[in-house]
Amino acid sequence: MAQHNIGIIMNGVTGRMGTNQHLIRSIVAIRNQGGVKLKNEDTIMPDPILVGRNQKKLQALANEHQINRWTTDLDEALDDSYNTIYFDAQTTVRRAESIKQAIAKGKHIYCEKPTATNLEESIELATLAKNAGVKNGVVQDKLFLPGLLKLKRLINAGFFGRMLSVRMEFGYWVFEGDWQEAQRPSWNYRKEDGGGIIVDMFAHWRYVIDHLFGHVKAVSCLGATHIPWRMDENGNKYQATADDAAYGTFELDNGVIVQANSSWAVRVNRDDLLTIQVDGTEGSAVAGLRNCKVQHRVNTPKPTWNPDIENPFDFQAQWQDVPDNQTFDNGFKVQWELFLKHVVTDEAFPWDLLEGAKGTQLSDLGLKSWEERRWIDVPEIII
Known part of the structure; x- marks a missing residue:
């Protein structure tokens, strides 16, 4: 039985949805339950790094939930090959540019919706991810x-x-x-x-x-x-x-x-x-x-x-x-577990960036x- 540690860049988790649904009730809950169990008895253990603009909020959030990694430098987190998933819960106007950066670094993408402020940019994100061959998903809670x-x-x-x-x-x-x-x-x-x-x-x-x-x-x-x-x-x-x-x-x-x-x-x-x-x-x-x-x-x-x-x-x-x-x-947690399985074992995950573009x-x-x-x-x- 092996444990697959997955570094996850969590950008924008100091906001209401990012903190409550994605960090506390999803990633922290998954860690507390011992990870995501696979059919072969292996486990997936998410290892988040919290990213944002407010150092004080990040540090307090990390300390409260026993998370060792946080930074205000997104580029630094993206350059670390250990981090294989990029998650975005920022405000909509900031989301697309950060996702483009993450795709360029070869990260798998999981994000809140809307994926962008207009259809053209949402389609661009789906196309970039497809061409880069990175797995991608959109929250459809x-x-x-x-x-x-x-x-x-x-x-x-x-x-x-x-x-x-x-x-x-x-x-x-x-x-x-x-x-x-x-x-x-x-x-x-x-x-x-x-x-x-x-x-x-x-x-x-x-x-x-x-x-x-x-x-x-x-x-x-x-x-x-x-x-x-x-x-x-x-x-x-x-x-x-x-x-x-x-x-x-x-x-x-x-x-x-x-x-x-x-x-x-x-x-x-x-x-x-x-x-x-x-x-x-x-x-x-x-x-x-x-x-x-x-x-x-x-x-x-x-x-x-x-x-x-x-x-x-x-x-x-x-x-x-x-x-x-x-x-x-919790619906957010369930979809997180499905996406982690998608990344590690290639299980089906139909809610991708193209589905996000349809919403936009x-x-x-x-x-x-x-x-x-x-x-x-x-x-x-x-x-």
């Missing part, structure tokens, strides 16, 4: 949420019959920062810094739709900046130049229609921050982040429209929960649809 895994189980079982439509509701109220501190960083609301909910969330909706319901054929999108002024981390008022809400409709190649509302200016009155309702000829389901409930054709009630009487139905009680039937690990493509076309107030076809990307 929502596919590994328990609620969506249960939804996938239903699809594979043919539960829905012929799928008809999908309704996705995502979002919550992000405080403006004046009387309560905002839950998201201020750059999210500045277009010039790579912000905007279309750029952020359409990258998610692309892989969720493509991998669960069918390939996106066309998009219609209306964006909005509902909250025009916010307060930044230093208490300074700034103008929000990016969209904080998006109302999208997607036509799929199999005829399914998807509606997706995304907003940081909505108060939640649903089961979860994300809910996905799928309706089909044989049954329907509503999935959240962790749970999923169903209503089969034979259990569907027969309501009638009569506003003159009290509603006689408890609609919520007429759905059944889909059981777990398995143990669900949908964001770009959503913005174009909003600007031109029309439906936009989504062409196939070939590299």
Whole structure:
């Protein structure tokens, strides 16, 4: 039984997602469990080096989690042949240039999405990685949420019959920062810094739709900046130049229609921050982040429209929960383990930089649809 130590450059891990999901709940958790076990009883042990611009934050993070390696010099980390994987969780505007550097040094690439601020650069990254022969992957975490895994189980079982439509509701109220501190960083609301909910969330909706319901054929999108002024981390008022809400409709190649509302200016009155309702000829389901409930054709009630009487139905009680039937690990950690296996043993990993480019493509076309107030076809990307 051998242990494969893998040096991983983790750039941008002092941010919220980088620290919590990728470092603590993924890499540190994998190290604490003794690595990733392989079929031949070997193990993969990730050995991270934390990279960022703030020396004090890096040192504190490394000390807290018993990590021996950190640096503010990305070039130094890239020049070290021990480090075979480059991971990027920086802000979107910084990501592409660093990935290009890492590809040029022959590193395998794993990164957050969006992979770049525009489609051309996202395609360039996928092409560079392909030509360099380096393995590459993009975080597509929502596919590994328990609620969506249960939804996938239903699809594979043919539960829905012929799928008809999908309704996705995502979002919550992000405080403006004046009387309560905002839950998201201020750059999210500045277009010039790579912000905007279309750029952020359409990258998610692309892989969720493509991998669960069918390939996106066309998009219609209306964006909005509902909250025009916010307060930044230093208490300074700034103008929000990016969209904080998006109302999208997607036509799929199999005829399914998807509606997706995304907003940081909505108060939640649903089961979860994300809910996905799928309706089909044989049954329907509503999935959240962790749970999923169903209503089969034979259990569907027969309501009638009569506003003159009290509603006689408890609609919520007429759905059944889909059981777990398995143990669900953290979705970010699960995908990290799959990518590490991909690097070491060449196991399949379909969520590559080309998939990331598809997400950027949908964001770009959503913005174009909003600007031109029309439906936009989504062409196939070939590299």
